[in-house]
Amino acid sequence: MTIIDGKAVAADIKQQIAKEVEQIVNAGGKRPHLAAILVGHDGGSETYVNNKVKACEVCGFKSTLVRFENTVSEEELLNKVKELNNDDDVDGFIVQLPLPKHISEQKVIETIDYRKDVDGFHPINVGRLSIGLPCYISATPNGIMDLLSYYKIETSGKKCVVLGRSNIVGKPMATLMARKAYPGDCTVTICHSHTKNIKEECLQADIIIAALGQPEFLTADMVKEGAVIIDVGTTRVPCASRKSGFKLTGDVKFDEVAPKCSYISPVPGGVGPMTICSLMRNTLLAGKKEFYK
Numbered sequence: 499m500t501i502i503d504g505k506a507v508a509a510d511i512k513q514q515i516a517k518e519v520e521q522i523v524n525a526g527g528k529r530p531h532l533a534a535i536l537v538g539h540d541g542g543s544e545t546y547v548n549n550k551v552k553a554c555e556v557c558g559f560k561s562t563l564v565r566f567e568n569t570v571s572e573e574e575l576l577n578k579v580k581e582l583n584n585d586d587d588v589d590g591f592i593v594q595l596p597l598p599k600h601i602s603e604q605k606v607i608e609t610i611d612y613r614k615d616v617d618g619f620h621p622i623n624v625g626r627l628s629i630g631l632p633c634y635i636s637a638t639p640n641g642i643m644d645l646l647s648y649y650k651i652e653t654s655g656k657k658c659v660v661l662g663r664s665n666i667v668g669k670p671m672a673t674l675m676a677r678k679a680y681p682g683d684c685t686v687t688i689c690h691s692h693t694k695n696i697k698e699e700c701l702q703a704d705i706i707i708a709a710l711g712q713p714e715f716l717t718a719d720m721v722k723e724g725a726v727i728i729d730v731g732t733t734r735v736p737c738a739s740r741k742s743g744f745k746l747t748g749d750v751k752f753d754e755v756a757p758k759c760s761y762i763s764p765v766p767g768g769v770g771p772m773t774i775c776s777l778m779r780n781t782l783l784a785g786k787k788e789f790y791k
């Protein structure tokens with residue numbers, strides 16, 4: 499059994515990005531610039547955005563953090579999005595989700611110029627991904643593809659079960675794993691809250707990607723011997739013995755599932771670091787005015 503070290507893979511990829519950025523800058527090119535909009539003071543979002551800004555420094559990118567209070571109006575936020583769309587110095591930007599209830603996330607996403615949508619959330623990018631055209635790919639699923647390829651995990655003809663059907667992870671993940679490519683070429687099943695025989699589906703899977711947001715959902719009795727398990731869960735479960743007051747908990751019961759696997763990604767230190775790394779890769783591409791092909 500191999501524990502997938504997302505932290506090490508992400509560090510390696512960020513070093514490669516930093517090298518390429520220096521080459522671009524030394525040749526007289528523009529340093530890539532990522533902007534992030536953060537609304538309010540949600541603990542998780544603050545941490546994610548801080549980590550994105552830190553990763554920009556490691557990669558040699560310029561970064562700008564734009565902050566709004568929770569009370570910001572939808573119109574004011576949309577105006578900022580339009581301003582960033584038209585700012586030639588900004589190569590790509592993200593609006594950290596979730597947003598306060600009075601703001602339509604979909605409206606915000608659709609206002610972002612898809613050529614600067616380094617989150618890959620805009621319907622144009624999602625649609626282009628689904629028919630195999632150059633696009634930006636949602637960071638978490640793309641980071642998982644990087645992990646599979648870094649560890650040279652076989653995917654062709656394998657049965658892959660994706661647990662969860664979110665727009666950000668489950669749906670693009672299923673699209674990528676079914677794609678005519680490596681990693682990909684899988685027979686993919688998406689399971690969700692209305693799936694009747696989830697245990698039987700999982701028991702048939704060679705690869706399980708758990709992205710339900712239900713702590714320790716996947717147990718040993720649901721996993722085939724030798725399966726590859728990728729855990730996307732990051733639920734903050736209250737924990738009195740920790741200074742932070744919570745324990746980041748995945749969707750997989752790691753201790754009992756790990757002995758049955760060929761590969762397993764832990765939480766933390768698996769998919770999480772790769773998500774930010776993928777955003778950096780998207781930003782480098784945006785800086786070069788390129789897409790994933």
Ligand code: GUN
Binds near residue numbers: 593595
């Ligand atoms: N909230 C949780 N994950 C993400 C992400 O990948 N991008 C943005 N913008 N918000 C998020």
